[in-house]
Every structure is written in C-alpha cells, then in structure tokens.
Amino acid sequence: MTDPRTDPVDLSSLARPSGAFAMVAVDQREALRAMFAERHGEPVPDERLTEFKLAAVRTLTPYASAVLVDRDFALDRVIEEKATAAGCALIAAADRFLPGPGEFVADVEIDEAVDPAGYAAQGVAALKLLVIHRPDEAPEPRIAMVRRFVDRCRAAGLISIIEPVSRPPRDGRDWDWNACVLAAAEELGALGADLYKAEIPLHGEGDEAEIRRRCAHITAVVASPWVVLSSGVRHEVFPRAVGLACAAGASGFLAGRAVWRPVIGRSDVEAALRRISVPRLQELVHIVDEAVAAR
Template sequence: MMKTARGIDLSALARPSGAFAMLAVDQREGLRAMLAEHQDGPVSDRTMSDFKMAALRALTPHASAALLDRELAWDRAIAEHAVAPGCALIAAADVLVPGPGELVADSRIDEAVLPAKVRADGAVALKLLVIWRPDDPAEPRVALVDDFIARCRAAGLASIVEPVCRKPRDGRAWNPAEGILPAARELGDRGADIYKAEMPLFGKGAEAEVRRACAELTRTVNGPWVVLSSGVAPDDFPQAVEWACREGASGFLAGRAVWRTVIGRPDIEAALREDAVPRLQRLVEVVDRVAGGFSPGARPRTPHD
C-alpha cells in the first residue's frame, strides 16, 4: 500500500511501478479556444464533451488516473463508462474565472462538486487549480488551499493542488517561470497529498539548469510532486518529464502534451489511436523507468539519478 506521510493511500492513482501517469481532460475554455482554431463559428459544449469522451476512451486504458471536470465530462463519463477499468478518477473541484486577456484569471472551490457524490461515483481524489501572481497577497491563496485540503480530508479523498503562475496585475514585464519555485515555497508544504507543478523553466534551457530547478522543487515540496504539460511543446515533454523525475518528481498529470496535436484532425478517434496513444505510452515508459519503485510516502527528499 502506497501511503503518504499523512496516511492517504495513493495506490489507486499510481502505476504498478509506483509512478504517476495521470491524464488531464478537465480543460474548459482553454479547450474551446483550441477547438475554435480549427472550425468556423462558436464551439459548443457538446463538441467539447464529445472530444473529452473520445479522449477518455482511447487514452485511459494506458493512464493510471484521469482528471475530469464537472461541467463537460464527469456525469457523462460515468454514465457512458468512458473511463477504462483500473484508471482512477480525479474530480476537478475548481471554478475557473476569466479576466481581461486571460481565459483563467482566478479560481475558487466549486461548491457544485460534492465530495460525497463524486466519491460514490468512484473518485479517489480532488484537484484544485490556484492562480499565483507575484503581486497578489499570499494569505487568500493559502486560505483557499487549506480549505480545499480540509474538505478532501473530511471526505476521505486525496488532495491535488495545482498552482499556476500568471503575470503581475501591475503589468510589469515578468516571466511566469520565475514564479514556479516561489509558488512552491508558499503552497508546497500546506498538506496536499500531491503537488501538481508547472515544469520548472518550462523545460527550456540546458539539461543541468533545468534539472537544478527540478531538484530545488523537490527540496521545497513536502510530498510527491508531478508535472503538468502546459507551456511545454508536446514533442519536448517526455524529455522534460525524465529530467524532472531524475530530480525527484513522481510522474505527470498532463493533457495537452498527450492530445493537443490531434485537435483539428478529420478523424479524431483515429488520430487519438495513432498519435495520442503512442505519446502517452512513451510518457508511461519514462516514468516507469525513471520514477518507478518509490512509495510516495517514503520517497527521498534529495535528487536521485
């Protein structure tokens, strides 16, 4: 049994190797924007839901867990048995709030995601996205994360916290990659069972530089952490995941790097089989080889090769 230091069993979310190979299909307005690039007229909710169901059917046989949103995926996926047996369910418990020039400018806990209901549906974890800005006060973010983790513990669900860095509100020039480590220092020791991080330096730069940043994230986060793929080109993501895992990451929770390149193809189901499935299989091979063999509750806090 794979338990964290807080006693939460993460076995259902992991591969037999002990690594996490988790698929994200909880994108909302971001997915609408991607689909809109390839069609005339507005993208309907049904179009987005259809894409998510196709992705779940094709990809979840190869993933250790799948992250679904309430608005467009959860109930339909449960009703249609779109998630493969053996692939754990994670419910996105966040409302994503748009703002000027940003599809997601803020977030809050989604009160319509009822922990008892999603657990009855088979969920083993909840995920919360948190917007981190260098010029916003820390206290509201910390309070939001603490509230979320407390709700997860009360419901017997694992908690996954996902800080995402955004530009300052004052408009000054700023590289969002500069916020990844400060966000982890603020939120990486609040008690989340899994910390979902943007890829340090977004995977760009020399291997030694990127790996040093990943090692620093390992020293900062108190518990297992996984990488997301936003900001990293799909073809570059397997290498980024390997560097991160060699420095202490436990795997990935990603969507775009797996299925982004099939959007706009005339036959989505065929493209998922021929393109997205091999991409996911390659990522699974990486984490099994590099991050496997560790219990998330007992992983070394120092980098390993």
C-alpha cells in the first residue's frame, strides 16, 4: 500500500506559466446525454456526444492548460485526431460510472480498460478518478480505491487526480452537504494523489468570508495542490467562486458545465463555443492567473 507522497511531483504540464491550473472537463457521460435530451426532447445517440466533445476539445484547448476526456465517448478519437491544441495537456478519466436509482453515478470503480502505461505512451499526462463520498458508508473501500489508483498512476509515470464528490446517504438520514465536502477532503486529501479536485463550499454562494473559511480548511487538510469543479455552481457565480477559492488556497479549476453548458443544443456548436464558451474560459483564466500571481 502506497504511503502519501513526500516529494512534490512536477505538475507543470497541467499548469499555465503562472502556475495556475485552467483545465476544462469534457468527461461527462450519461449526465451529458441528459442535458442534450432536455434540449432536443428526443433520444441522443452516442455519436452526438462524441462530436460535441471533439468540438469542445478543438475549440477550447487553445485557451486551457489541460483537458479531461473520457474513454467511453471521445478519448481515443481525441488522440487519433490530435484534437488537443499544442501546450494543452491531456487527462484521461480512469473511472467507471455505475448508475443507481435516480443517479447517473451512484457508485464508481477504477476503469480497468484504461491502461495507464498504454495511454502514457500516447501522450496522456494524468489520470482522474471520481470518488463518491456518502456519510453512511464505511471509508475503507474508497480509501483503498484511491490508494490503488495512485499506485497505478505512479507505476506509469502519470499524474494522479482525485475528484471526491458528496452524495446523500443511502439510508435516508439527515445530512449536511457542506460538511461532507470538508469531511471528504479530510479523509482523502492526504492519501498521495498529486492533485485534488473539490466541490466549492456553499456552491460558491452566500457570505464571502464563510466560503473563504471553508476553502481554507480544504487547503489545510489536502496535502497536494487543489482545484475546484463547477458542477452544482450556477455559471453566473462561478467566476466569483473561483476567485474566492483561489484567495483561500486553491490553485485553479477543472470545470466543464460552467464553460460549455449554454452551448448544448445550438445548431452550430463550434461557432457557439467560440462566441460563448471561449470568453467564459478566458475570464476564468485571468482570474486564476491573477490570484496565483498575487501569492
């Protein structure tokens, strides 16, 4: 079993010259299909998801420091077509999503079909693992999964990224989502992963001092640099939330919906990405560059 990493790993391949992380996620799967179905009101074939992901990679990666892609729909095509812009690192999703009642992702396991060494040889820089954190479930299985994931990444010379997300208890007990975000960081943030991807406390809304305090807690308990995700955060407030998180120790973002969700359903996806998503991404890049430079 791997002990937490004691020597810092080089994360510069995922970062901007400022040292900030400005990374785009396009690894959503059935959740993305549901977003399309909501707009189109008809069944959504796999190829529509693949084409959207490829368009997003081609259009957004000139402005991003890294992009996260899933094997299910797009990773191999992205590699084969060299769709990623020069200077933008490629992150492979190494998680297999298991659905459950009312949830697209009720459980997660390591995707054994994602071969770390094989993808490293094709230019992938990092792997990402989603981890479901429920307050009524024993921590040992998820801790063991994170440790095994970190071992697999290290053996292949890849950067390891974990993404704990808080979900309601299966037994129906009362729970506090915000408390669980911090509990997940305390439990999983010092197990050796090279980068930690966190949900934004309070979904980035409300009192600024309280958001900063909770983000500072994540900074204190996570042993690696950490970045924020955008799921659950209204895109109107995401830039502010990113700025507050970075002021309290975060080092950037790995976000998808806040950048590209308004484009879903548009007739000319690439044009809409250029018109809507690129300016959003550029604004976020400016925020994280300024925040990290100010330290």
